[in-house]
Amino acid sequence: MTAALRVFFASAVVQLRTQRSLVLVIIGIVQPAVFLAVTLLARGPASQVQPAALALGICVVGLWGATIWQTGFVLRGEQSEGTLAPVLSRPASLGAVLAGKAAASTIRSALFVVPTIVVAMLVSREPVPVKDPLALVAAALAVLVSAAVFGLLVSCLFVLTRAAYRIAEAAAYPVFILGGLVVPPSLLPDWLHPISWIVSLHWGAELLRAAAAGTAVPANAWPMLAATTAAYGVLAAWLFERMVNRVRRDGTLELY
Template identity: 40%
Template sequence: MTGIAIRTLDALWVLWTCARMQVKAMKGNELGLVIGVVQPVVLILVTVGAHTDEAPEVLTGWTVGVLLTTLWASTVWIAGGILRGELRSGTLARSVTSLRPGFLVLLGKCLGATARALLVISCSVAVTLLMSRAPVTADRPGWMLLGLLASVCSGAALGMLLACILLLTRYGLQVSAALMYPVFILGGLLVPPDLLPGFLHWLPSLISLRWAREFLTNAAAGTVSWQALIWLVALTTVYFLLAVKAFARVIDHARREGTLELV
């Protein structure tokens, strides 16, 4: 086995182990239950449940929008707060000074948090749709699964980036709230981009989950939007590269200045 293969397997093992640890740590998390259960149920009832006479394609678009809107909220409040949680519990130093790259540990935890959140949200949405008997479509389930996996990766990359940003401020809750609601309105998830003011039409294009919505909605209707998938992957890659760079700068600053109590 070559050195590259060994390093790849080792990286995958780190990601898997950290993801499992994060999933276990989230059990019984009240915030996760509110975001993953209460919020999607309310949004589905307000959108889909109140308009079951609409065309299935329209209801499917709203359902996907609710799913990704709630995933964004989970990314901000849960994945984005992972480093702050480690700082409070005193485990941050071990995470960033281990033999494995610290960003790999963070990525694994963000993947675990995002995947678990999406699973809980999906179950909540599915149960609510069954109870409301809303006619939604799912013509290309394989492509939809691919879109969901890409959404998990995108949410994890965003979570990494937010974790680094929130670690630098004492006002994490306020910053989280300030980041969350503008995306609810301007992110192209629940509010169609063409309903936004003309000078804001470009803004949703910078949000990867907006392209995830387009891809999933089209896949549910029976078509594959390659443009949406390409934009989703490209923006996710950009988020990840920015997150790795931000993580390196945060840790370097912390080690030099001692501002994050790493020693």
């Protein structure tokens, strides 16, 4: 195993074992369950909303929220625990450390959100037909990767600003709206469409919906999901360099 992979996996394990669960329980279980229950109860008998689309939408909303609040705060967590300086003083790649922690955090979020929705749908006796399970799994994995990369980007951003919590609070719902999870993207004003295209969640949701309904995958969904995720990665790497240089320049490694 290469040194970078070793660091990646060791960091992932440390993240899984040290992450506080309370926030995740609220964001990963309570919030999606309540969201789903309210939506199911509010749905009229003539509603056209498919239960599968509803379940997937709430899964993605839950996963994205958890990504912002869990993965996004990975670096802040290191800073508050005072471990950022000892980690940074080691020769290991901080990128591998952060990637391992982001991956672990995202997977852990998914392990809370997805079973919550499945159980909620079973309890409410809503049928969730999935026409193309293989495509659904592929799309779900792609959404997870994209969420982890977005989490890395947010994590670097949160270390650079004191307004991290405000940004996290403010960022969630605009992204859900632009991603087409709250209202169909077609209902958004035309000028907002280009903005929603740069939200990888938008393309991930398209893929998940198509897989569940067994409809044709929009031709640009996979390339756009890959492109937006790659763009987040590039931006995260750039921001990461800036973050490291800035905390070393300003002497804020141990501040929180």
